[in-house]
Amino acid sequence: MPRDVTGDALRRGVAQVGQNIDGVFREMVEVEDSTKQFEQERILMQTQDEVGSEARRRLQLPDGDPEAFFDERGNFSEKALKNFAAPYLKRLQGIGSGILDPDLARKMRFKASVAGDKMLNDLFDSGKDVARKKQETALNSSLKLAEETNNWGWYEDLVHEGVRAGAIDFAKGQLLIVQGRKSRYANEQENLKTALFSSAAADPVRTAAAINKGLYDNLNPIDLDRAKREVRSRLSDVATPAPLTAEDRRNIQKKNIDALKKQLPNGATEQMWKWARNAQKNGGRITEQDKVEIRGAFSMELDKLPVPKDRDEARQIASRVVQKWAKLGAYDGNEEYIRAVVMDKLDSRMDAAKGARRNDIGLVLRHIPDDAYIPNRSASVEEAYRKGDKKKIQEKEAARNLVESQIEEHVRVQMAYWRERNPEASIHDDRMQIFLLAAEKARDLNEYNQQKNLSIVEKSREISRAFDSEAQVGDTREQALGSGKDFIDRKNKEWKDYQEKQVPYTPQVEVVKDSAPLAVSMSFVTGRRAGAYVPKEMYQKLVQKYGSRPCLKATMDQSKAYNEVPVVGFYEGPNRGIEFSGDEYGNRLIMLAGDKGNATVRFAPEEVPGMIEPGNIDLSSRPVVRNSDGSISTVRSISVEMDGKEYLIPTVSENGKVLSDDDAVKQFKKTGKHLGVFDSPEDATAYARQLHEDQESFYAPQRQGAINVLNQPVSSPQKAAQVLSPALQQYEPAFRRAGERYGVDPDLLMAIAIHETGNGTSSAFRNKKNAMGVSPNGGGPRSFETVEAGIDYMARQLARNYLGQGLTTIEAIGKKYAPPGASNDPKGLNSHWVKGVSEYYFQLKA
DSSP, rough: OTOOOOOOHHHHHHHHHHHHHHHHHHHHHHHHHHHHHHHHHHHHHHHHHHHHHHHHHHHTTOOOOTTTOOOOOBOOOOHHHHHHHHHHHHHHHHTTTTOHHHHHHHHHHHHHHHHHHHHHHHHHHHHHHHHHHHHHHHHHHHHHHHHTTHHHHHHHHHHHHHHHHHHOOHHHHHHHHHHHHHHHHHEEEEEEEEHHHHHHHOOHHHHHHHHHTTTTTTSOOHHHHHHHHHHHHHHHSSSSSSOOOOHHHHHHHHHHHHHHHSSOOOOOOOOHHHHHHHHHHOOOOOOHHHHHHHHHHHHHHHOOOOOOSHHHHHHHHHHHHHHHHHTTTTGGOOHHHHHHHHHHHHHHHEEEEETOOOHHHHHHHSOOOHHHHHHHHHHHHHHHHHHHHHHHHHHHHHHHHHHHHHHHHHHHHHHHHHHHHHHOOOOOHHHHHHHHHHHHHHHHOOOOOOSOOOOOHHHHHHHHHHHHHSTOOOOOOOOOOSSSHHHHHHHHHHHHHHHHHHHHOOOOOOOOOOOOOOEEEEEEEEEESSEEEHHHHHHHHHHHHHHHSHHHEETTTTSSSSEEEEEEEEEEEOOOEEEEEEEIIIIHHHHHHHHTEEEEEEEEEEEOTTTTOOSSSSSSGGGEEEEETSSSSSSEEEEEEEETTTEEESSTTTTOOOOHHHHHHHHHHHHHOOOOESSSSHHHHHHHHHHHHHHHHSOSSTTTTTTSSSSSOOOOOOHHHHHHHHHTTTTTTHHHHHHHHHOOOOOHHHHHHHHHHHTTTTTTHHHHHSSOOOOGSSSSSOOSSSHHHHHHHHEEEEEEEETTTOOOHHHHHHHHHOOOOOTTTTGGGGGGHHHHHHHHHHHHHH
């Protein structure tokens, strides 16, 4: 400025210069700040792009990868995400620095802060979205697995858990549950249908039972109806063929008889015919049971053989015996074996007649204790008896008898050869050889454990010691006490008597016609002996017309096939048509008859084995005879042979008088009344036994406690309600459950409970929950946790220790369960037990 400018002018000049310089600087700052702002915004955008790109890369990495946001279990890790974002956030912290304009600096810092927050939020949202998708994928896989494995409970739990975890929303969860239930129903229907049709093909009888019991009620009606038609068709295929005409039957029976004649020896007896008929039914093979019987019958004939005069007569007798028993299959038809055994026996007869003594093989073997030479079979029989299983007892005894007969066969044959080689052997050596052969055969039949270390010689000595220790062994040698002549006369008489009883027999061809058809309604009942039940009046007419137990032949639909069902009892009250018990009969017939339960029924005589002609006596009105022991009889009978047939005739007159056998025969010849005509005495005896059991069920018991409590019709709940007090009535289902579980008549359990508790009033019942009078070892009434437990305990004890031991009447049970004079009965109340229990039992059955 000019030097002469002073004062205010100077000041104004200086100010103007300052303003000019300030403007220049502002322009420079603005330019600089604009450049920095542009660079920082570029960095901000670049950072955002890098974060997005890298985040997407890391979100796709496998779970557990060091750079992934998800751990090995697939859980979202916020820590991993923050560690990832940290360097980028630090970079954003530099935004706004170096800008001179404070407002612009604040603006840029704010922009960086917002960008950082958005970056974190976006990262968290992306991570959670990926986590949700992972959860949804895992959920869908688990749902698919649950669906494939039919684990529908797990399926619904997974859906609920998915909703709680946020993998799916509530609406989708509900939709999945609805879809799952639809799939479940469709799957169950398909499985049920597959199971039903597979079962129908494999076992239509059991399938019919299952359908009738409601086990397939959940199947849709269309498929269930198709299944029923399929079962009916298959049951018709397996049903008994339509009844043959009388002429067809006659021809078939005659053809069978002619075929048997060629297989049997001349003069075949009824027993031989039975063996041959059984073999015919068994494809020409002798049954195992008949093999045992044949061995026994052959042994009996050996014991009855006479004393030959000389060796020539012995050979003649042996030839006849060999021819007979070889045809019947003794020793598998091996004539050499049979001849050796028979000649050995005849030689022993001749030696005995001369005063010599030889061991009788059969007697020796019978005196050896079972556990000495057949320990395994002996133990199995004992075990069956301990368990009280009647079926197992029969099976194990039959197996034991078979082994014994096989051993006897072996010993007889080998002893015949041994004696021929050792004619001078002593009685002791002879007997030791029997023991040795018995042990040897028993070993071959696996009767001994640890076979490798077994010494047969030592085992035979063990058998010898057991034989010697057997009480009352008696004389096991061929000749009993007495002179040689007495022995010869006695054995020859036994042989003559034996031969006279071997009466030749030929079955007659007889055909019984069926009755007219009758349409009736049918229903199924439980808790009774398997078979058919009809109204009492009808039952009386049927037994009057057809004999002891009539049979019905039910024809289903339009098929000509039918099923036979024995009529085993009657019911009283309103006519309910025919009631069936047991799956084999009731369910099968109801299924065949259709949902309405109707069928065409023909009544006819029961096809009893060996029966030629049914009885002609009205069994529903037989006179009742009281026996000396207080029991009753209505069908006391004997079988007699007349005209080649076996007649079963009553030994009670029409006025109830017991007849002698001769008077019974006279009565039959006069009246012609009989209980049936049979092929053989054995068939007649078997039928008589069954007839007795049927009559026992038919007639009301005439003596307290005499009724058999097995297989009795069970009382209705209405009847039980009339007899039980309210205190006991609430436990009626428990009585029925326990009875069904252990095979005990629930009416018997209820009758015992009524008697023992004074119909629910006793202190033991009220305070100890003891409804059955259980008082072990004289210690007073036992306490139970619940009344049901006491009922169950008593039912189990009755089944195991009473019914299983053959005590099947109230009287027999009472003698063991409540014997008069017992130590735990100081007041003598046991003497009233049988009468009291019987009265309540009859009330329930009335």
